[in-house]
Amino acid sequence: MNKIIALYQNEMIKISKKISLVVILALMICGVVGLAGLMKFQQSQQERYRNEQGREPDWAAEEMKYQLDMFHEQEDSLTAQIDAMDPDADDDRLFGLEEELRYVRRQISQIELAMEYDVGLYDEQSFLNDVINLLPDLWAEEQRLQALPPELRPADWAEQVAVVQQEESAYREVLESRDFHDYIELVRQGLPRSGMTDAMILIEQERLDLWYTLDPSGGMSGDMDYNQVRMVLDQRVSLRRSMLERIDYTSSQGPVPMTPDRYAELENQLAVLDYRIENNVLSSSSYEQSFSDMAVSSMAGFGMFMVVMMMLILAGGAISQEMATGSIKSLIIAPVRRWKIFTAKVLSLVSVSLIATILLYLVMILTHGLMFGFSSGQPYIFASHGQAGALSFAIYQLASLLVRWISVLVFIALALMLSVVTRNTAAAVGISMAIFFGHQLIGSFLMFLPRSEWVKFIPFEHFSLLPRFFPFADSGGSFITGAMSQTPRTTLLFSLLYLLVLLICMGYTALDSFSRRDIK
Amino acid sequence: MMDTILQIRQLEKSFGRRKIIDKISFDVQAGEVFGFLGPNGAGKTTTLKMVMGFLQPDGGDIVINGFDLKRHYETAMGSLGGIVENPELYQDLSGRVNLKMYARLHDGVTNDRIMEVAAMVGMQGRLDEKVKKYSLGMKQRIGLAQALLHRPKLLILDEPTNGLDPAGIRELRDILKRLAHEEHVAVVVSSHLLSEMQLMCDRVAIIHLGRLLGVRTIRELTDLSRQTTVYRILTPEAQAAAEILRPAYGEGIGELSEQGLDLEVATDRVPAVIRLLAMKGVDLYGVTRLESSLEDAFLQVTGGGLNIE
Structure with missing residues (x-):
């Protein structure tokens, strides 16, 4: 054991003097800082663009006027066309034109309404836009009721008309008062009339409550991204509904029957969503957040890429380079068994890769903190058995770098094995780099393979550990793991075992070759 | 010890x-x-x-x-x-x-x-x-x-x-x-x-x-190589010199050439050989000791009985 420690110390001294190590680490740090700087620059460009827009408040109003004129022109030309047509001739075409006319008139009334109540249709996002969208529907409904010939009117016709008119005036009041709470209450009152089931009404009511809690201004204050809030709430509704009706509405293939596994998944997704809403950490689609997140993921991806390159060069030359220069002689002649020399080499490579990963982590966290603010990082929110929890940004980033580091280990083993077996540095580094670059390509081809059993024994399937460790992460794509948005074919445990077996096989081949073969 | x-x-x-x-x-x-x-x-x-x-x-x-x-x-x-x-x-x-x-x-x-x-x-x-x-x-x-x-x-x-x-x-x-x-x-x-x-x-x-x-x-090793060593006697009259030396050193006479002859003789006899040849009027240009080759040396050491094919 003492001998292994002594050999390990020697290996670390040797590696620390390698120029390739210093160069690649320097490149890694420069690249990481540069990428973050690039993101910061783009963010500031975007901000400047927004500010410039803000300084010209008239553009939206002018746009509205322009659109209004355009729709008026269209209305004129459509009415002219309809008038010119023979009412009995072409039913389909007439119907189409009338439909178009209705649409244009609706647009006109919306724009006029927005102008009346001074709501920016194109530059503002708030519940007022929703009201403006909704009112024309009510008018249309009223018109339909009024247009019914008296003999077709139902018994409660007068009542229905009264309700619609009442809603109309209530929504107008909301436009007048700009009170989000009134709007929420109004929608809530309308729910029983919507024809939804009781359960769905309950879900909708939850949605309204959450909405008001999340953003009491309804988008007026600009604190929250209005569209994002709506998207999150819609997502929650579809999750709740899927679980309630046991039909999967969240699938991209449309509604499909629910499996128990899928149900458990959705349960966890719902828990995560609720945790986000409760703690006000919404997903990262707001523009400031997305630059910060993009910076983090590109830094991690590029940094780990450089770590892999460095380790392939170091491991690929670990044995063969010493053989080429002859410095292996002083190791062989020392009173240590060869497996100890090998073990010390492996330990030194593993610790160098770990040190580089942790260095990358520190540089990343520091750069990100300085450029985007130390509290801007997104935590990782996960759930199991319907219970949600959170990892802080700093811990989550460390953990995900360490997960990537696991696949780095496999490439170290590969390069080291080639270095020992071929005794040729160029071959070892070249082949292992080819496999590293190739595996991402092959990995993306494998996506198109049918889900048959043998596919899961292809090694490239198992390098994308990140989405398996952190299934609730927003984006898992990256350099080293290969973008893998699809659900993995195999479980995390299977992948880890597979990689372990791979590591042992390659390690044993290298060890056996190194301890038995003659050194001439 | x-x-x-x-x-x-x-x-x-x-x-x-x-x-x-x-x-x-x-x-x-x-x-x-x-x-x-x-x-x-x-x-x-x-x-x-x-x-x-x-x-x-x-x-x-x-x-x-x-x-x-x-x-x-x-x-x-x-x-x-x-x-x-x-x-x-x-x-x-x-x-x-x-x-x-x-x-x-x-x-x-x-x-x-x-x-x-x-x-x-x-x-x-x-x-x-x-x-x-x-x-x-x-x-x-x-x-x-x-x-x-x-x-x-x-x-x-x-x-x-x-x-x-x-x-x-x-x-x-x-x-x-x-x-x-x-x-x-x-x-x-x-x-x-x-x-x-x-x-x-x-x-x-x-x-x-x-x-x-x-x-x-x-x-x-050195004793053996000192005892019998090959000397090259540089003379244009190799044939005559060989005849002179034959009675006393006959078994040591080796290769004859235009430059001279090779003679295997104990080192302490070399002065006597030179004197004899000089007295008989043979022109002597020099006497050089031929480095005995490694194989010669170990053949001597081991008695020459080994087959080293």
């Missing part, structure tokens, strides 16, 4: 189908400089590399300081120091770091010992320079210092004089002799030059085509 430090028994090694070492056995004692002599390709380096752990023997035993290399590898190797061909050090590190790294792999090598060994090879002043700035001679000194750091009982140097200048060779010779005779180290040196061996070694093993032809003390 003589301790056997290195015992080699029935050592065998093949590369592919070719047998490189064929059942070699010999012993090396403490306190002697042991020469390993043979032409290039005879198997010297292969044998020594098996002792130093580079190659695995196909058969036979190697025992260093009483420990079998197969069963007690680390203990056996602990009493061995050596250099194979040129010492290869880590170029980007200083001489001192190179020595320290090597010292770490042995028990009980102190910093004082590092300085002591550096002083012994005359490198104490330049230990902190990077190895890549050293000359070949300096690298060899550091290599020797490395081999001596842990006070090995057995020191193996493969072709140590390669690339050394005459002064360096003399210095190395002195160091090795002192190590053997004063500190009782068993020193094994390989070479293909008999002349070098004669100046350095106490005993010599002669190896040819993977087989050991014999082990003799250097005194036995």
Whole structure:
């Protein structure tokens, strides 16, 4: 054991003097800082663009006027066309034109309404836009009721008309008062009339409550991204509904029957969503957040890429380079068994890769903190058995770098094995780099393979550990793991075992070759 | 008192189908400089590399300081120091770091010992320079210092004089002799030059085509070669000279040529031969001693009875 420690110390001294190590680490740090700087620059460009827009408040109003004129022109030309047509001739075409006319008139009334109540249709996002969208529907409904010939009117016709008119005036009041709470209450009152089931009404009511809690201004204050809030709430509704009706509405293939596994998944997704809403950490689609997140993921991806390159060069030359220069002689002649020399080499490579990963982590966290603010990082929110929890940004980033580091280990083993077996540095580094670059390509081809059993024994399937460790992460794509948005074919445990077996096989081949073969 | 430090028994090694070492056995004692002599390709380096752990023997035993290399590898190797061909050090590190790294792999090598060994090879002043700035001679000194750091009982140097200048060779010779005779180290040196061996070694093993032809003390070797040596008598009248010499030295007369004749004769008889020829009026341009070849030497040593095909 003492001998292994002594050999390990020697290996670390040797590696620390390698120029390739210093160069690649320097490149890694420069690249990481540069990428973050690039993101910061783009963010500031975007901000400047927004500010410039803000300084010209008239553009939206002018746009509205322009659109209004355009729709008026269209209305004129459509009415002219309809008038010119023979009412009995072409039913389909007439119907189409009338439909178009209705649409244009609706647009006109919306724009006029927005102008009346001074709501920016194109530059503002708030519940007022929703009201403006909704009112024309009510008018249309009223018109339909009024247009019914008296003999077709139902018994409660007068009542229905009264309700619609009442809603109309209530929504107008909301436009007048700009009170989000009134709007929420109004929608809530309308729910029983919507024809939804009781359960769905309950879900909708939850949605309204959450909405008001999340953003009491309804988008007026600009604190929250209005569209994002709506998207999150819609997502929650579809999750709740899927679980309630046991039909999967969240699938991209449309509604499909629910499996128990899928149900458990959705349960966890719902828990995560609720945790986000409760703690006000919404997903990262707001523009400031997305630059910060993009910076983090590109830094991690590029940094780990450089770590892999460095380790392939170091491991690929670990044995063969010493053989080429002859410095292996002083190791062989020392009173240590060869497996100890090998073990010390492996330990030194593993610790160098770990040190580089942790260095990358520190540089990343520091750069990100300085450029985007130390509290801007997104935590990782996960759930199991319907219970949600959170990892802080700093811990989550460390953990995900360490997960990537696991696949780095496999490439170290590969390069080291080639270095020992071929005794040729160029071959070892070249082949292992080819496999590293190739595996991402092959990995993306494998996506198109049918889900048959043998596919899961292809090694490239198992390098994308990140989405398996952190299934609730927003984006898992990256350099080293290969973008893998699809659900993995195999479980995390299977992948880890597979990689372990791979590591042992390659390690044993290298060890056996190194301890038995003659050194001439 | 003589301790056997290195015992080699029935050592065998093949590369592919070719047998490189064929059942070699010999012993090396403490306190002697042991020469390993043979032409290039005879198997010297292969044998020594098996002792130093580079190659695995196909058969036979190697025992260093009483420990079998197969069963007690680390203990056996602990009493061995050596250099194979040129010492290869880590170029980007200083001489001192190179020595320290090597010292770490042995028990009980102190910093004082590092300085002591550096002083012994005359490198104490330049230990902190990077190895890549050293000359070949300096690298060899550091290599020797490395081999001596842990006070090995057995020191193996493969072709140590390669690339050394005459002064360096003399210095190395002195160091090795002192190590053997004063500190009782068993020193094994390989070479293909008999002349070098004669100046350095106490005993010599002669190896040819993977087989050991014999082990003799250097005194036995030189005595024999002194007793009968071939001299070339330079004269245009070779035929006449041969006739004159035939009665007394008939069995020693060798090849006749236009330059002269070769005569195998004891060294102490050479003046008498010259006098005889001069008296008979033969023109003498010179008499040179022909270096007896290595094969001649060991053929003599071993009685000439070996088939060395």
